[in-house]
Amino acid sequence: MSAQPETSARIEFTDAAHAVADPLLAFLRAATEYTSCEEFWRAVQQGIKERLGQERFSIWFRQTELMGGDESRLVVGVPNVVIQQYLTAQYARAVAATVQDLVGRPMAVGFDVAPRLFRQMRAGREAVAEDPPAAEPLCVRLGAPKAPADWSFDALICCGANRLPFAAARELAGQENPRVRFLYVCGDYGVGKSALLRAVYAMAAAPERDMDPVLMTAEDWCNEYYHAIQRRTTHVFRGRYRACRMLILDDIQFIEGKAAGQGGLLHTIKHILERGGRVALGGVPHAEELKEVDPGLQALLRSGFPAVLLPPDEEARADIVRQLARRKGLDAVQEVHSLIAGRYGHSFRAMEAAVCRLVLYAGVAGCGKMELSAAREAFAAMQPSAAAPVGVEAIQQAVAEAMSVTVEQIRGRSRSRTVVRARHVGIYLAGELTDASLTEIGRAFGGLTHSSVKHAADKVARERQGDPQFAALVDRLQKKLGAA
Numbered sequence: 006m007s008a009q010p011e012t013s014a015r016i017e018f019t020d021a022a023h024a025v026a027d028p029l030l031a032f033l034r035a036a037t038e039y040t041s042c043e044e045f046w047r048a049v050q051q052g053i054k055e056r057l058g059q060e061r062f063s064i065w066f067r068q069t070e071l072m073g074g075d076e077s078r079l080v081v082g083v084p085n086v087v088i089q090q091y092l093t094a095q096y097a098r099a100v101a102a103t104v105q106d107l108v109g110r111p112m113a114v115g116f117d118v119a120p121r122l123f124r125q126m127r128a129g130r131e132a133v134a135e136d137p138p139a140a141e142p143l144c145v146r147l148g149a150p151k152a153p154a155d156w157s158f159d160a161l162i163c164c165g166a167n168r169l170p171f172a173a174a175r176e177l178a179g180q181e182n183p184r185v186r187f188l189y190v191c192g193d194y195g196v197g198k199s200a201l202l203r204a205v206y207a208m209a210a211a212p213e214r215d216m217d218p219v220l221m222t223a224e225d226w227c228n229e230y231y232h233a234i235q236r237r238t239t240h241v242f243r244g245r246y247r248a249c250r251m252l253i254l255d256d257i258q259f260i261e262g263k264a265a266g267q268g269g270l271l272h273t274i275k276h277i278l279e280r281g282g283r284v285a286l287g288g289v290p291h292a293e294e295l296k297e298v299d300p301g302l303q304a305l306l307r308s309g310f311p312a313v314l315l316p317p318d319e320e321a322r323a324d325i326v327r328q329l330a331r332r333k334g335l336d337a338v339q340e341v342h343s344l345i346a347g348r349y350g351h352s353f354r355a356m357e358a359a360v361c362r363l364v365l366y367a368g369v370a371g372c373g374k375m376e377l378s379a380a381r382e383a384f385a386a387m388q389p390s391a392a393a394p395v396g397v398e399a400i401q402q403a404v405a406e407a408m409s410v411t412v413e414q415i416r417g418r419s420r421s422r423t424v425v426r427a428r429h430v431g432i433y434l435a436g437e438l439t440d441a442s443l444t445e446i447g448r449a450f451g452g453l454t455h456s457s458v459k460h461a462a463d464k465v466a467r468e469r470q471g472d473p474q475f476a477a478l479v480d481r482l483q484k485k486l487g488a489a
Contacts, residue, residue, distance in 0.1 A: 082119025195352025
């Protein structure tokens with residue numbers, strides 16, 4: 006007896022734009038108010054647009070279609086494998102949540118290459134190859150924009166523990182034949198990573214250097230890369246960035262989980278270095294601490310010079326406050342410097358903000374030399390009353406300031422590692438410092454569910470036990486908000 010052919014578990018799809026298998030249509034008519042798959046798909050698209058925003062929807066879901074499914078699974082058609090992999094990694098949960106909102110029950114969501122969309126994209130590429138767009142040359146480098154004066158190395162304050170990273174950064178930007186051509190700047194929030202990268206850019210962008218550097222965030226780089234994929238202009242993108250002599254990317258942790266973007270970045274960095282160019286990257290985690298990163302890219306990142314920025318110690322904090330006070334024009338007694346260093350010494354950004362507050366207060370109050378009592382009065386006047394309970398908005402503001410994100414990002418749906426971590430810290434502190442319920446906290450953080458809020462708080466509690474540096478950050482925020 007001949008063997009029976011193996012039955013494939015893969016759903017068979019038609020090649021029509023929105024024709025779908027009968028099981029899905031039967032389920033929709035039996036369990037929902039939708040009478041056609043076209044009507045259901047329009048509702049799904051609208052829900053995705055509301056959940057992700059118009060820009061992301063236009064980039065990733067404009068060229069998609071409903072291919073098939075049944076009562077437990079939905080399959081979305083995409084033009085190629087690259088987009089399939091990216092949507093599976095980044096947006097499958099968002100689409101599944103949208104579908105669940107519409108049908109009232111969980112459904113798995115998968116992505117597959119749709120023959121019609123594949124042919125459509127291929128035809129578009131062939132058209133571009135025959136008549137490439139004249140408006141976008143292969144390399145658009147018209148000279149780096151002039152950097153503001155306060156971006157220079159002279160505007161930075163370097164404490165002893167960070168002299169080596171500063172020296173490596175200055176050599177990368179200023180030497181004709183530097184020993185360091187690939188720099189990886191990392192450290193905790195607020196220690197000056199972005200400021201150091203801006204100084205590298207400012208020195209390299211000087212007319213006498215002729216380096217023509219590019220400075221941007223990893224998020225912007227990835228978004229531009231995916232735009233190029235959608236518009237079939239990756240040849241323009243590659244030409245633009247591989248031709249630059251110095252590439253500077255901040256917030257490199259944004260590449261986590263973005264397979265296609267990681268591949269593009271890997272080849273771009275290799276190409277620049279092989280041509281004798283220079284690369285500087287900045288991020289919170291060390292290279293080996295990055296999660297969901299291609300092994301080849303992680304190995305390349307580890308090969309960069311590790312410029313680890315450390316928080317200032319007690320002696321360094323006092324010296325930094327003195328230098329900041331001199332630069333900002335604050336005339337104050339030594340006790341005021343000690344107050345700022347003790348209360349705000351966890352980061353350069355916080356110390357600078359405190360000095361600026363006192364400068365503003367001195368100008369308004371007409372103070373001469375700032376005494377300790379006046380400084381205490383100034384800080385008290387600029388903070389909520391101690392009797393007033395801390396609110397979720399105040400927690401979000403404090404976390405955003407301390408962790409270099411915006412309140413809008415914390416309340417939004419960004420899955421960037423930096424934003425997610427800040428959001429989790431905010432949720433944890435809201436649970437510790439307010440009387441809000443988990444549901445109320447979830448509503449304040451972008452409409453998260455009860456279980457998502459509990460998961461975030463539990464995760465922060467666990468990380469505090471195993472990461473002393475992270476625990477110190479959370480403790481500082483909790484102390485600051487509790488005393489506000």
